Amino acid sequence: MILIGIDTGVSTGFAWSINSKLQSVDTESILSAQDRVLNIINSTDSAGMDVIVCIEDVRLRKWVPKGVGKERMQGVGSVKRDCSIWQEFCERHGIRHIFVAPKAIQTKLSEKDFHMITKWPYKTSEHARDAAMMIDKVYRLLKRKHINMPAKFEPKIKKPRKPALYKVKKEKLL
Incomplete structure (x- = not known):
């Protein structure tokens, strides 16, 4: 099973x-991350392995600490938008995905603690460590059957709308 965090x-x-x-713990832009997801899926299709994308979803956070300023809340808004972009990406490409609440994973580990837990020998950023800890947690939950394997997602193809036909009012002749 391949998990992507x-x-x-x-x-x-x-x-x-x-x-x-x-296999990899990195930090990159959203577009290059999406390209890597597609590359991993395309390379594993022939191997027949299940691929699941695990996305930290801040939309599932139900609390906000007191004293959070407007700038920080705007940052949270942009991360919520990114979650929506990832959801649309996975649905468009028919990729199995799981949304993980921030409180469900061990985040904000120091590099030293991360190395002790995962034995990952290379330098990492905080965001990359959070992604790695998320897939570690999801793997353990799937293995113990505490969560179910997500079903294959069939992309929804929206039917084009028919153009609206507007009635033209006849002008009265004088």
Whole structure:
């Protein structure tokens, strides 16, 4: 099973693993992360492995600490928008995906603690570590059957709307 972890934001945390063995832990832009997801899926199609994208979804956060300023709230708004973009991306390409609430994962680990837990030897950013910890948690939950494997997602194809026919009012002749 291949799990891909996405920590949304301006600097997108990106991590992926094969059967819980980390392959990459990086930080990149949202578009390059989406390209990597497609590359991983295309390269594993022939191998027949299940691929699940795990997205940290701040829309599931139900609390906001007191004293959070307007600038920080605008930042949260842009991350919420990024979650919507990832949802649309996964649905458009028919990719299995899971949304993970921020409180469900161990985030904001120091690099030292992250290395002790995962044995990942390379330098990482906070966003990349969060993405890696998310897929670690999801893997354990799937293995223990605490959460179910998401069903294959069939993209919804919207039917084009018929153009509206407007009635033209006849002008009265004088």
